[in-house]
Every structure is written in structure tokens, then in C-alpha cells.
Amino acid sequence: MMTRRFVLATALAGLTAVLSAQQAPDRTHPPQPGPPPALTLPTIQKRQLSNGLPVWMVEMHKVPVVQVNLLVFSGTADDPAGKFGVASLTTAMLEEGAGARSALEIADAVDFLGADLGAGTSIDASAVRLHVPVARLAGALPIMADVALRPTFPKDELERLRRERLTNLLQARDDPPTIAALAFSRILYGPAHRYGTAMLGTGATIAAFTPDDLRAFYAATFRPANTALLVVGDVAPDHVMPLLESSFGSWTAQTGAAAHATLPAAPEPARREIYLVDKPDAAQSQVRIGWIGVPRSTPDYFPIQVMNTILGGSFSSRLNMNLREKHGYAYGAGSGFDMRASAGPFAASAGVQTDKTAESLKEFFNELNGILQPIPPDELARAKNYVALRFPGGFETTGDISRKLEDALVYHLPDTYFSQYVQSIQAVTAADVQRVAQKYIQPGRFVVVVVGDRKKIEPGIRALNLGPIKIVTIDEVFGPAPSIPQ
């Protein structure tokens, strides 16, 4: 079926061109698209190493580069109570000493190969990621394996990263979007829930971590049974499997499943509340409005994608058209559901000019209320097409594909997920969109965070009568300013 449509499209395009080359173009109507091009999804080849480590591979032979990711199914959400930030610091320390190599030796070897090697943690996973010219893969894999499998957690390097991270935390207090995002999470989830604290942790936790904390977290999570390898790029599986086997196949140090933290359920706010963070003389107010959204496993995933595209997920979305194009209050406005293993936040957001802060809040709520009403058919069709038709373009680079594979693994997406994606979007109905809007967008219970010049914006916000107003200090958002050991 797809092939027939593709052939037809080619024939039609040729015909149009021949007919029209002789005449001035008809500009009275936009040219209509041909039938959609055939979507050829990359084939995922699944194998495993002798120690059971699963390997997912996608061949791409356009550019002689390869991406290799060692993906561990534990992230900051698995930080134990009192140790918020340990996952992030543990992963960062992997490159600071491993096997027989020092931090400087690792960096020199990687840079000399023209490779990019990085270790990082997200909320639901950690990874060591390598991007390298394929001719240098054999040289880079043993270094990557040292970093992932044989970290040494040197005390001096920990002290250095500790000071660096405490300074990062100090500098975060300068940046209004960072303040707004963290304040929003803090207010929704509270200090006890992992989602209510920065991924880095707090000044107190960062100051207290010991090498043993890092070793304990590493031992509990970096194990073959909690890990997968991804290879995307200009390699043949039969050629690359022996290389992977020799670097990762004998990894058996820790067996058994990793312990995963269970996050407490966070209650939704019961009523609308406004939180002001004072940033004297700020030229704009950073606004976040929303509540706790949905987990990645939500059965409403596709209707939510469509609904959010209409509300604030594209340039022509309602929030952007209103706050930017109609009123000029902002450079841009949008909304998004941050989906994680547990329910992450939904937020509508913008930076708005200080003297239009109250007016902007009014328009935000106009749109948040408006999305609860039936969606006009052409707007619905546009949003569905926007999400569905651009989907094939998301498989272009080794990085694009490896990120999609990571999502599939971390969130246990079904094998048919990618091949069914376009159909799943196109199947969303107006009734679906209205149902999920009414379920997940409840403006009467939304938390509003505004980071701006309180003296100038508070009277206008009060006059809107949106709900009780609370003043939040920067220290309440971040904890006290950290002191950095010399």
C-alpha cells in the first residue's frame, strides 16, 4: 500500500512540473501536498552479549560516524531520601577516573580520537554516551567501558566536582527561567518528593556526599540486568558485536535486578494559588502555570499530544498566537506535559514584559479555559498533521534515533510504537481532545508562579483576584545560598 502511494506521488509530481513550467504560477491557492511519502522506519536489530546484556542496533550508512550508548535504567528518581543528587553526581564522576586512567587521561584519550564521550543522568535513566568517527570506534570503546564499568571515584575529583556543583547552584539563583521552573516543581511536589528538588540536589546534600555514597549508588544501579547497549550508525552488526563483546561482555560484577525507588503519589493542588518570587528590576516576569500532569505510561498519550499542540505546542498554538502575535507581551509562549515514569508537571509558560504581567496572566487563563471547549475541525486537523507528518523527519541522525531507542527502552514502549505512531495520532478525535483537556487542564486548581519585579507587578496581579498570593523567597526555592569550600 505504502509503495503504491509513493510511486503515485512521484508520477504526479512529474506531471505537475511539466504542465506548469510554461506558465506563471497560480498564487491564488497554496499548492496542495502530494500523497505522503513512504515512511521507512529503521530496523532495530536486537541481540545480546554473552553476559546477557541486551544490544539494540540500527544501521545508518550515510555518514561514517557511530553512536554507542550504555543505558542504565536508574536516574535521579532513584535517589534515596536524604541523598537527592547522588545519581547525578555518581554519573558525573564516572569520567573523573576509571580503570587505570585519571580524569585528565580519559579526557585526553577521548579528545585525541575526535570522540565525544559523556556521562549523564536524567530523571528515569543514566547513560554513558559515545559519538565517534567509525574508524576510531575500536579505540574509543575500551575507554568507554572503563568509564562505565570501572570508575574509581577519586576523592580529590569528588571535592572538585562538589565545589563546581555548589557554585552551579549559586549561579542558578541569577537566572529567572531556572528560578521559575524550580519554584514551580517545589510548590507542586514539596521538598520530600524527588520531583520537588533540582536534579543536582541541594546545597546540603552536595556538601555531604562521600565517595562511599557514590560507590553504593553505582553498585546498586550499574548492573547488566539494569542496563542496555544501543548502537546507531555506520556499522554492521557482525563487525561491531565482537568489539562490544570484548569491551562489555565480561561485565558481571553485580548481578540481580536493581532496586528502584517508588515515588510517593503527590496530591494535586486543591485550589488555585499564586506564588510570587521577587526579582527586583527584572525586565520580564517569568510565568509558569499548571499542576501535576501525567506519567509517560498514560493511556491518553496521543490525545494529550494533540491537545497540547493546539494549546501551546507549536508556533500557531493558541498561547503563542495570543501572547506573542496578538498582544506582543512575550517573545514566545507555550505549554508542555513533562512525562516521566511517575506523573511529571504540566506547565504553560512564558517570559512576559513586566508592565504587562497581569494582562498576560489574564490571557493565559483565557486560553486555558478556552481549550476546554470543542476544537474547530480545521484547527484539530492542523494539529494532528503537524504532529503526525513531521514524525518521519525525526529519524535523521544517529543522535535522533538513539534518543528514540532510549525512550522505547526506558518507558517500555511496545514494539509497534513507532510504526503505529502516525495512525495513533490520526485516530485522535475531537471528543478525545475535549475529554483530555477537561481531565488534565483544570485552571481553577492551577498553581501560578511568577518570578519578577514584585513592586511593579503585585498590585496588578492582586486585582485579578485569581486566588491567594504567597511570597516565596529565593532561599525557599533553592535553600540557603551554599558556601563553597576553598
Add this chain to the structure above:
Amino acid sequence: MAAPKIEVKYTQFTLPNGLRVILHEDHSVPMVSVNMWYHVGSARERTGRTGFAHLFEHLMFMGSGHVQPGQFDEWLEAAGGDNNGSTENDRTNYWINVPSNSLELALFLESDRMGYLLDTMTPKTVDAQRDVVKNERRQSYENRPYGQADITLGELLYPEGHPYHWPVIGYMPDLTAASYDDVVTFFKTYYAPGNASLVVAGDIETETARTLVERWFGDVKPGAPVEPMTMPGVALAGVQKKTVTDKVQLPRLSLAWLTPPHLAPADAALDIVADMLAGGKNSRLYKRLVYDMQIAQSVSAGQNSQALSSYFLIEATPRPGHTVEELQKVIDEEIARLQNDAPSQHEMERSFNQIEASFYNRMERVGGFGGKADQLNAYYTQTGDPDWFNEDLGRYRPLSATDVQAAAAQYLPLGRRVELVVMPEGSK
């Protein structure tokens, strides 16, 4: 490893109205990118109208003769497309990425705004985007830590009247002053097909794409030729020193030098100098300031290549308890060391290998900013040859360690540079 050979096949032709066109096939995903460069940027602005080239860029998305306001984005989104544009000192670029079955829609929209922009332009449209751009300035400069200093840096490097003196984003009173008449004049002067180049790249058949480009751009009227910019040479006579304050926790030191333009001799050597100073943990400044002494939170270095005059910039942020003076002392020691002794062959090889790998990485994506379509247009604009990838890469490997040393010695004099310090408000 032998230096990679990168080949980007293309077809090039010029329309009767003067529009230069470059086509490139890449069928890896069923997408097409339509990438247009206009050879005008903020350097062409006149006094009292700074920021205008960028404001104008915003107006290019607001509809044209056969496209009502809002339809540009609505139609592209309905086709699964994305689009954006950007303005620099020397050029303004626009791209539209669409699934390949909507190539003709993208060509229609791109040609309509080139041929018929003024048909729907009104003073009200200008006012609306003026407000948006002012908020872009607030968000990206005024409300961003150290953002104001980034504007000050250009003012210190280039004398008043030099077209790189003012920021691309412009000054607020000038944005307020921009008028509808300015829009008409600017469009007629700089947005003619003869002052632009178009790349269509991705999932296309070259012959079909050529026919479609001829069809949609053929009726765009030619304009008067644009005189090339002539620029008096600039030089710093001594140290230009300035301290400004900002709402930040930590000070920041910026050291900047005027350096040869993009692709001039020494431009590539200065890229290597930058990498040796601050690229990676073993680079000289990072290793001493951040890794060994731990008196800096961060340090960066870069040769910022531009068409008329480049600048080399080193920035460093001290850790709490340390000062910019401590950092500057070490930075100057390391610059002097590079000026006095040629770097090791290991450092040279490390830089070459990273640069070569970066050329591969740039081949992965077709559309958007920095994709192959954008690169073809950039090379065409800068050299007249769209497929200048190998020539560009070939600038680096032949450099010797003494070339790098000489570039540092000639272009990074400690006595002729800008020294800009940002201090936290209220600090002494």
C-alpha cells in the same frame, strides 16, 4: 587516520532575475529543506535604526501578497513543516523544513515573501513585531545574567560608526523609531533575488526541483544590485578597559581581540589557538584555572569569525572567593607561553582530530540551522563554492605548531585588547 574526504554533490544555476539556486539530494529521510540566505545583516543598518535587519526578519513571517497574516505558519504546520530564521551582522537566513510531498508549498511561501511581501505589509504589522522583538531583547539580554555585557563587548571592540559596533538585537529607542517606510526601503534595497541565494536540499529529484524553483521564483522581479560593503580597517590602539555591573552572583572577565576575517590567513590557526586554550580538560586555561588551581568556575575561548572582522574572545568566571585579577594573571601567563613556545605535536594532533570529526558530525542533518542546506548556502556566500567542505577542512591539517604560535603572538597582544569585567551589583 587519513583526513576524511567529504563530498556534497550539488547542482547550481541562476534564474534570469538573479537568484542563485543550489540543489542537493539526500534521501535518507522523506524531508526537504528550503534554505534562503539574504546577503544583508545588521552591518547594513544606519544610525538610529539599529536592530532593523532583525526586526525585518520577523516581518518576513507575517504574510505576503497571497498569504494572509498567520497562514504562513498555519499552512506549514498543517503540512507537518517547521520554519525559522536568524539574523547576524552579515546575513539573514530562513529555512523551511517540510515532508517532501509539500516541497511546492514551501517554495510558494518562500517565493511569495520574496516577490510580494509589501502587498500585505501594514504599519500595524510592524508595530506588532516591534513589541515581540522588544520582548526578545528583554528575554535574551536584559533579563539574562551577563546579557547586557555581551552588548557592551561589541561597543568596545569596534569604534562608533563601524557596522559591528552595535548589537544585532539593536537599541530600544531605535526599535521604537523603526517605521513602515523603513520596511519598504529595506525590502526594496536588500531583498531582491539578486541579493539572495536559495538551497533546496533533501528528498528531492533534482530535475523536478529545478522546474519547481523556476516556476515559483521565475515571476519575482529583479532589483537593483547591492553595492558590496567597504569597511575601513579597525585596530585597537591599546587596552580598552571597562567595568559594568549586573545582578549576578559572580564576576566575569572577558578579554577580546580584533582578528582577521573569516577564511583569511590565521583565521584557522586562531581556531586551533582557541582549542588549545579552552577546548577540553587538558586545554591550557581549563587545566590550570578550573582543574588544577580551581579558582575559576568556567573558562571559554573562541575565534568568532565574521565577514569583515573577527574577534577572539576569552571569558572566565571566578569561583567565590577569587577575583578576575587572579584569573587574568594566569590567562596572560598562558597566552605568553603559547606565544613563546610552539605547542606540542600531541596538542596539534588532538585539535586536528576533533576538527575533522566535527566535519563528519555536520553531515548528519539536512535542514534547520547548521544543516547541510544551511552549510551549502554559507559556503556559497563566503567563497562562491557551495561544496567548500574539503577546502575548509584543508585549512587546518597543514598548519604547523609554529603557525599556531605565530598566530597567538601576532593577534593576541596583551597590550591591545578589550578587558571587560562584570561585577555583581553592590560589590566592591
